[in-house]
Amino acid sequence: MTKKTVHNNREYGVLKGSEGILFLVAIALCWQLTTSYVQLSNPKLYPSPALTWHALVESLPELLKGTWSSFLILVPGYFLAVLLGASWGIVVGTVGWLHRAFDPFAKVVAPIPPTVYIPYAIALMPTFRLSAILVVFIGSFWPVFVNTAAGAAAVPLRYRDNAGILGFGKFEYMRRVVFPSTLPSIFSGMAVGLALSFILLTVAEMFGANDGLGKFVQYYADYADYPRMVAGILYTGAVTFISMALLDLLKRRVLFWVR
Amino acid sequence: MPGIDVIQDRNNDAAGEMIPGRAVQGPRTVLSVEKLSFAYDTVTVLDGIDLDIADGEFIAVLGPSGCGKTSLLRLLAGLEKPLAGRVVHAGKVVAGPDPSRGVVFQDYSLFPWLNLRDNLAIAIEKSRKGLSRGERNRIAEEYLDLVGLPGVGAKHPYEVSGGMRQRAAIARTLALGSPVLLMDEPFGALDPVNRVRLQDLMMQLCHSTSARRTVVFVTHDVEEALFMGDRVLVLGTNPGRIISEFTVPFETKRNRHDFFQSNTFQELEVKIASLYHADVERQLEESYLVAGEGASI
Numbered sequence: 001m002t003k004k005t006v007h008n009n010r011e012y013g014v015l016k017g018s019e020g021i022l023f024l025v026a027i028a029l030c031w032q033l034t035t036s037y038v039q040l041s042n043p044k045l046y047p048s049p050a051l052t053w054h055a056l057v058e059s060l061p062e063l064l065k066g067t068w069s070s071f072l073i074l075v076p077g078y079f080l081a082v083l084l085g086a087s088w089g090i091v092v093g094t095v096g097w098l099h100r101a102f103d104p105f106a107k108v109v110a111p112i113p114p115t116v117y118i119p120y121a122i123a124l125m126p127t128f129r130l131s132a133i134l135v136v137f138i139g140s141f142w143p144v145f146v147n148t149a150a151g152a153a154a155v156p157l158r159y160r161d162n163a164g165i166l167g168f169g170k171f172e173y174m175r176r177v178v179f180p181s182t183l184p185s186i187f188s189g190m191a192v193g194l195a196l197s198f199i200l201l202t203v204a205e206m207f208g209a210n211d212g213l214g215k216f217v218q219y220y221a222d223y224a225d226y227p228r229m230v231a232g233i234l235y236t237g238a239v240t241f242i243s244m245a246l247l248d249l250l251k252r253r254v255l256f257w258v259r
Numbered sequence: 260m261p262g263i264d265v266i267q268d269r270n271n272d273a274a275g276e277m278i279p280g281r282a283v284q285g286p287r288t289v290l291s292v293e294k295l296s297f298a299y300d301t302v303t304v305l306d307g308i309d310l311d312i313a314d315g316e317f318i319a320v321l322g323p324s325g326c327g328k329t330s331l332l333r334l335l336a337g338l339e340k341p342l343a344g345r346v347v348h349a350g351k352v353v354a355g356p357d358p359s360r361g362v363v364f365q366d367y368s369l370f371p372w373l374n375l376r377d378n379l380a381i382a383i384e385k386s387r388k389g390l391s392r393g394e395r396n397r398i399a400e401e402y403l404d405l406v407g408l409p410g411v412g413a414k415h416p417y418e419v420s421g422g423m424r425q426r427a428a429i430a431r432t433l434a435l436g437s438p439v440l441l442m443d444e445p446f447g448a449l450d451p452v453n454r455v456r457l458q459d460l461m462m463q464l465c466h467s468t469s470a471r472r473t474v475v476f477v478t479h480d481v482e483e484a485l486f487m488g489d490r491v492l493v494l495g496t497n498p499g500r501i502i503s504e505f506t507v508p509f510e511t512k513r514n515r516h517d518f519f520q521s522n523t524f525q526e527l528e529v530k531i532a533s534l535y536h537a538d539v540e541r542q543l544e545e546s547y548l549v550a551g552e553g554a555s556i
Contacts, residue, residue, distance in 0.1 A: 158364065158367040159370065161336075161338050161356070161362070161364070162367075162368060162369075162370065164337070164338060164355065164356030164357075165336065165338075165356050165357075165358065165360070165361060165362050165435075166358060166381060166382060166385055166435065167356075167357060167358040167385050176381070177370070180370070180372040181372075183372075256415075257371045257372045257415055257416075257417060258371075259371075259417050
């Protein structure tokens with residue numbers, strides 16, 4: 001006799017698999033109900049979904065322009081960090097003496113919260129864009145580097161054995177064995193780095209940008225236009241979500257062989 | 260099949276130093292092991308192994324688990340450093356792994372991120388310089404055909420069965436052109452049917468003139484060792500050493516069925532089984548003695 005489990009399909013029926021969407025719908029309903037029937041607080045501070053949607057549609061051109069401006073910071077900073085973090089991570093993880101030389105430095109510098117670099121970066125670089133790129137770069141470099149170096153240092157013995165038997169030289173070994181076998185770690189670092197990039201980007205923009213997603217939110221908060229501000233927050237969330245989803249899609253495609 | 264019947268003499272590329280006055284170690288000896296010992300931390304795994312392997316010989320190394328047969332194979336390959344003694348391949352001391360000694364592992368000889376064709380193409384790139392990508396791929400497909408894997412070059416290791424992976428691993432080693440083939444329980448993870456098929460494939464490959472290799476084949480299966488090996492070494496445990504060796508001429512086993520029915524096979528199987536038992540009993544006695552003295556096991 002088989003015991004009935006709580007995971008019985010019939011109990012869920014057609015709703016199984018759509019719990020996530022249902023929860024979002026419930027949240028939206030709560031939002032609508034609390035704004036229209038309950039006077040919880042100042043309606044100006046707590047705009048209704050309809051009002052926010054209206055603000056979102058109205059500000060869409062401005063938000064799209066802001067997205068472009070933000071991506072001009074995010075893309076160079078993040079991709080430079082991925083490129084250098086991954087390649088330096090592979091070298092440091094593979095070459096013993098470099099690891100011993102660089103690791104103590106990394107252990108001290110990597111945990112510094114990258115937001116503290118923002119004022120100095122703004123003072124240091126000639127334009128705001130360059131300083132923001134620098135901050136995004138520093139912030140996403142460390143997670144990518146730390147993950148990659150750890151992955152490269154732990155290349156499974158079986159791959160090393162095979163590389164030896166095939167007669168790979170050091171560089172060939174890094175390119176053809178360490179790099180692919182470290183890709184899962186690189187992608188973990190890239191995901192952390194990307195999430196951090198969005199945080200740093202928006203914080204930096206609140207400091208001193210003329211444009212961009214963080215600036216949009218800060219600007220309408222300053223003018224107490226909360227429907228637009230909330231629309232900006234939701235829009236930024238959507239952009240971050242889409243970016244992370246695209247990275248995840250790329251990861252699945254590249255790491256098809258990981259079982 | 261063009262390109263495939265060439266066995267390159269890669270002996271001269273073997274890693275390691277030349278030994279003065281010892282260019283040849285007796286007639287046709289290609290691989291020799293001299294007073295080889297090996298230890299993990301403080302545990303002696305192999306103790307004073309001496310062995311000469313002739314060119315083209317198929318050596319089966321038989322032993323219970325923990326006897327150090329995998330360590331012996333890794334030492335032959337140059338994947339481990341001996342505690343004492345040395346391995347000499349084609350007149351040079353083995354100092355590290357080298358394409359002249361190909362290895363087939365139990366289940367991980369291929370890179371999982373490459374499809375089967377590319378796994379072979381890498382080996383071909385190493386053994387024959389100056390070929391175009393197209394030529395390498397074509398030769399890779401030929402090797403896959405040779406081991407009975409036609410038309411699966413585009414598949415990745417995770418997409419095919421264990422038996423197919425091992426076929427591809429053997430093909431890769433052949434494509435690498437290694438004159439010496441080291442195989443570590445290569446069929447140990449396969450089901451009985453695939454196991455027999457691959458044994459037959461190996462026998463066919465190793466006893467055809469064009470692909471003849473020197474093979475060291477590690478197994479814990481007595482039947483497999485007797486069927487495949489020209490010479491069967493039996494390793495004892497604790498520490499690992501050669502306790503006996505038998506010669507089984509290939510002529511007696513051209514037919515698998517006849518061989519397993521033959522008296523030669525049955526006598527050898529009984530002999531080896533009794534050797535195994537003697538070794539196990541000796542170990543049990545030793546552990547009782549240790550226990551009797553009050554030490555914990």
